Amino acid sequence: MPEDKTIRHPDTHPPLVLASTSPRRRQLLQGAGLGFEIVESGVDEQMRQSESGRSFALRMACEKALAVSGRRPDALVLGADTVVEIEGEILGKPQTPDEARSMLQKLSGRVHRVFTGFALARRSIIVESAAVLSQVRFRELARADIERYIATQEPYDKAGGYAVQGEAGEFIAAVEGSITNVMGLPIDEVLEALRRHGIGNLLAR
Numbered sequence: 001m002p003e004d005k006t007i008r009h010p011d012t013h014p015p016l017v018l019a020s021t022s023p024r025r026r027q028l029l030q031g032a033g034l035g036f037e038i039v040e041s042g043v044d045e046q047m048r049q050s051e052s053g054r055s056f057a058l059r060m061a062c063e064k065a066l067a068v069s070g071r072r073p074d075a076l077v078l079g080a081d082t083v084v085e086i087e088g089e090i091l092g093k094p095q096t097p098d099e100a101r102s103m104l105q106k107l108s109g110r111v112h113r114v115f116t117g118f119a120l121a122r123r124s125i126i127v128e129s130a131a132v133l134s135q136v137r138f139r140e141l142a143r144a145d146i147e148r149y150i151a152t153q154e155p156y157d158k159a160g161g162y163a164v165q166g167e168a169g170e171f172i173a174a175v176e177g178s179i180t181n182v183m184g185l186p187i188d189e190v191l192e193a194l195r196r197h198g199i200g201n202l203l204a205r
Helices: 023-031 053-069 095-106 143-150 167-171 177-182 187-196
Strands: 014-020 076-086 089-091 111-122 126-136 172-176
Touching: 014 023, 014 187, 023 177, 023 187, 053 076, 053 111, 053 126, 076 187, 089 095, 111 177, 111 187, 126 177, 126 187, 143 167, 167 172
Parallel strands: 014 076
Antiparallel strands: 076 089, 076 111, 111 126, 126 172
């Protein structure tokens, strides 16, 4: 029998780095069975004049991925950013009870849009990026609902002042689109993108 001279390379792929310290994004990736490192990007999240929610989320995701990729050229770096937009107004992360109260009052009884941009970078080049849209409808919120929620301290590091996976889940009347997108990372779309770049190919589809 002739000798098999085929050179067999080990099944290798670049390490995955998440350019975010978001607990929600970390949990979603861990729940998908992925191993990864976390490196904070340090990017200043400042909107440009007349920038849309979709454009802002996508730009921030790309900037975060590139900032970390410059430090980790060996890795595939995932950056992400989530934006809440209602009638053209972008709601950031409230810093005070008054800001949280104002945001929740605006969302009460209305439909808003949630964009999460994500980007993959390798050797300081964006190799793939996308922005995913979900639409969320809040039920009418009583003043007591809002005050009770503010007292939980949950609004303060969340775009739009709420976390769909937290106690604000009871505020949600309907979600059109990906629920994980509202949480901070459209996990199905991200997993498909990672597979295209050699990570997660063995994960169950």
